[in-house]
Amino acid sequence: MSKNDIKIINGHIITPYRVIKNGELFIRNGKIEAVCEGKADMEDAQIIDANGHYIAPGFIDIHVHGGGGSDFMDGSTDAFVQVAETHARYGTTAMLPTILTSTKAEIIRSLALYDQVVASTVRGSRFLGVHIEGPYFSMQQRGAQDPRYIRDPDPAEYFEILESSPSIKRWSVAPEKEGALPFGQLLRERGILPSIAHSDALYNDVVHAFENGYSLVTHLYSAMSGVTRRNAFRYGGIIESAYLIDEMDVEIIADGRHLPPELLKLVYKIKGADRTALITDAMRAAAMPEGRSILGSATNGMDVLVEDGVAKLPDRSAFAGSTATADRLVRTITEVADIPLIDAVRMMTATPARILGVDSYMGSLVPGNDADIVIFDQGVNIMMTLIKGRIVYDRDERTSTDITKEKITI
Structure with a gap:
């Protein structure tokens, strides 16, 4: 596992054409590695628990x-x-x-x-x-x-x-x-x-x-x-x-x-x-x-x-x-x-x-794209913003370095 491996779990992932309920998204070195229905086989990654919120492209x-x-x-x-x-x-x-x-x-x-x-x-x-x-x-x-x-x-x-x-x-x-x-x-x-x-x-x-x-x-x-x-x-x-x-x-x-x-x-x-x-x-x-x-x-x-x-x-x-x-x-x-x-x-x-003309690397949650991600609740209130897999905003004022310390639950 790389220190840059992150798994976002327990969220509803918005793709361009459907919502994956209770899906998991895996990030490696700032890129989206996988988007999964159910459990992703990356157990050693650091965890962000979306706590039932929506996971969308930035x-x-x-x-x-x-x-x-x-x-x-x-x-x-x-x-x-x-x-x-x-x-x-x-x-x-x-x-x-x-x-x-x-x-x-x-x-x-x-x-x-x-x-x-x-x-x-x-x-x-x-x-x-x-x-x-x-x-x-x-x-x-x-x-x-x-x-x-x-x-x-x-x-x-x-x-x-x-x-x-x-x-x-x-x-x-x-x-x-x-x-x-x-x-x-x-x-x-x-x-x-x-x-x-x-x-x-x-x-x-x-x-x-x-x-x-x-x-x-x-x-x-x-x-x-x-x-x-x-x-x-x-x-x-x-x-x-x-x-x-x-x-x-x-x-x-x-x-x-x-x-x-x-x-x-x-x-x-x-x-x-x-x-x-x-x-x-x-x-x-x-x-x-x-x-x-x-x-x-x-x-x-x-x-x-x-x-x-x-x-x-x-x-x-x-x-x-x-x-x-x-x-x-x-x-x-x-x-x-x-x-x-x-x-x-x-x-x-x-x-x-x-x-x-930047849709080849951003704008949708698909493998290979940059991990620009936003997590928000039912009222579209922003819980967390990630750019290339790095936390740039968190409602509870945590940073990317906090991920390495413990599981983050939003």
């Missing part, structure tokens, strides 16, 4: 700005660490740090800080690359994006940004903007995911965007066009396009505030769990008390008001990012939208992993 958040009082645009490596540690407490084992519409210099600075952080060991959620949200957006659909910095795609600018860091994995753009289609092609050529966001595009615009690489819709329903009339004729917008294009993926902020239960049900009914990813879109006020806060950089961001479980612009004219954590997303759609737990978990794990 949650993957592909759109998150901050949490715990920090934002990825704060200009410090400490902010990255604070966000990672905060969200790990709520079951997120991997995330795509997201930076907002801002100046070219600030975007490049944030990318440089990310590259500096990933070169070191961070205790908390794993970073999967950077998502740039903006600045090539529609002014009419800007939402809480700072209008001072919204502009058209500029090859001189975006080539400089692209060359500044190898860590860009996703870029959200309004595809109707001049130059957006060749920009989408360029992103695809470089292995970067182009996503439709903060856009007033019509159906034909979206079809052309899809043909040029835009395969994901950023926070469906938020800051985008629906059915509209122009010269008395009706046209479908981004929302209808996302439903009509079967291969288009969508993400939703399932915090119970951005979308009501009926829209959560509609997205699930039409797009299904395999094409819908849950995202927090969390800003710095996630896991913090309500009150005044800042969206984006602490020194150059926008003032917002956090109340009713969501961030709003001070005049309450629009939402300004969410304060959700991943456990709240899963809990919300199961409780208010009647979505089965197994599908809710898939929307927080396997689906975002596929969208990002």
Whole structure:
């Protein structure tokens, strides 16, 4: 037996397509070695007793700005660490740090800080690359994006940004903007995911965007066009396009505030769990008390008001990012939208992993995958979070080293 051999017993294991009741999961050297119905033949492994709780893949958040009082645009490596540690407490084992519409210099600075952080060991959620949200957006659909910095795609600018860091994995753009289609092609050529966001595009615009690489819709329903009339004729917008294009993926902020239960049900009914990813879109006020806060950089961001479980612009004219954590997303759609737990978990794990192209090693509890695991109770309250087999959060404040001392019962 290796000192890194761990067996999780007495739990209900959530796989992408079924729940194994009273199953056992074996971890060796940070990887999942076996998932068993009944007893696993690894009696010498150190034991974590799940005590009848659910054992699921770690949650993957592909759109998150901050949490715990920090934002990825704060200009410090400490902010990255604070966000990672905060969200790990709520079951997120991997995330795509997201930076907002801002100046070219600030975007490049944030990318440089990310590259500096990933070169070191961070205790908390794993970073999967950077998502740039903006600045090539529609002014009419800007939402809480700072209008001072919204502009058209500029090859001189975006080539400089692209060359500044190898860590860009996703870029959200309004595809109707001049130059957006060749920009989408360029992103695809470089292995970067182009996503439709903060856009007033019509159906034909979206079809052309899809043909040029835009395969994901950023926070469906938020800051985008629906059915509209122009010269008395009706046209479908981004929302209808996302439903009509079967291969288009969508993400939703399932915090119970951005979308009501009926829209959560509609997205699930039409797009299904395999094409819908849950995202927090969390800003710095996630896991913090309500009150005044800042969206984006602490020194150059926008003032917002956090109340009713969501961030709003001070005049309450629009939402300004969410304060959700991943456990709240899963809990919300199961409780208010009647979505089965197994599908809710898939929307927080396997689906975002596929969208990002990391499903070969994370997002599901299968042998060979990284042992990114979350254990939660019937109410989706997080009991324990493990990343590559190492405990990064435990409700009772135990650590990985405690496993070697005695059996852990959750």
